[in-house]
Amino acid sequence: MNGTALNWLELCRTVGPCLRPGGTALTDRALEVCNLSADSLIADVGCGAGGTLYHLEQIGFRRLVGLDPSETLLGDAAPRLETARLIRGEAATIPLRSATVDLLLCECVLSVLPGRSAPLREFARVVKDGGYLVVSDVFSTAGDEATGQAGGLLTRKELLAAVAGNGFTLLRWETHDRLLKEFAVRMILAGECLPDAWKGGTERKGEAARGGLGYFLMVARKAEDPLP
Template sequence: MRVRTSYEGPLGDLFAHRATDSAYNAHTDRPAVLALAGDVAGSSVLDVGCGAGHYIAELRARGAAEVVGVDGSETLLAHARERVGGDPGVTLRRHDLEEPLTFLADNSFDAVVMALVHHHVEARRQLLSEAHRVLRPGGVLLLSTTHPTADWTWHGGSYFDEERVESSVGDGLTISYRRMTLQTFLNELLDAGFTLERVAEPRAVEAARHIDERRYLKTRQTPFFLAVRMRKTR
């Protein structure tokens, strides 16, 4: 299975649009992950599953010296190129995230961001191992995913089901991703050599209320995402 190839064309355009100012992407996930990132001034950052470049733009605005964005969707990368323009501090590359990041050197980044892409990937352990490899000693991994409780609520069945599911995102479009338990999620990160530093269950920031009050209120009652800050300690 190849990661995010379905995010081409209309689906890629839809997500590029939603990530710009949606209650969930722009005002729930992104503020939480950037808060976990802390000060990135002068840092070299890898954005795995960079999508339309929203994180890249934010990281550069916050002083990151270099950001490398990698994604499997040419549609999303086209949006990213438009967003970052000719910024010399940004490199974008199309790559299937089911494959190792062999074009990146060991110990070459201060931080790796994996925002809402991890659950789409089948080769998760390989990808986490690659993130560990390219991080410098003491580097941080910032990762967000769908919340296991939310998946259980939406898709039903047993909480311990870890099947691949599809969800409608409107306009006749669907996305596919892998459910996982909290146990699976955390243990795969620990097995890859990371130490857990912080956990966040993001709720929408106040700005979301003015965009979509219904979704804003939903995030205040139901966990949608789970975000962690991990450190490379071995």
């Protein structure tokens, strides 16, 4: 998760380095679907304080890249990581070569970005043919299914259309609304508000726990070009 409205470094210290519903348990569920080796290149876009990168190191992955716009969070992540390379940058302009990434993770980041089209195009650019895209995030369950306008969040239909439009095929879609509610409670107990993009156009802290907002895990694979 990333953004500028909250003190993310302080949240990392009070809530933990994985600032998202489900933490690395959902990451592991996604990895079950992906055919990867220890030498697969994994990029974590919006890596924050490096919670996922640390977890991936611990389970044996050796080629890891973390991207985040916050120099402060990257500085906090660096001491706990051994092999991961950390880069300051934006999701809309990923400083990696095209078709080099085996797995791109975007965990609880897309919803807080100012736009989704440019990041999704970048994801498609850097992921190699046959590579994987894993997104976990909030989505609108209360908005007009045709327009998806509920606090600016996309509906499931819109998300899947955007992913397919960038050359990815859906492998898994799961909803984990209970984890979202639990995370909202943890944030409130820590004295923090949820990101503005999650509030469905309101300023009420408990909006995520009352409906209109769901949480999903999606795994998609980039189509391989047919042989000539």
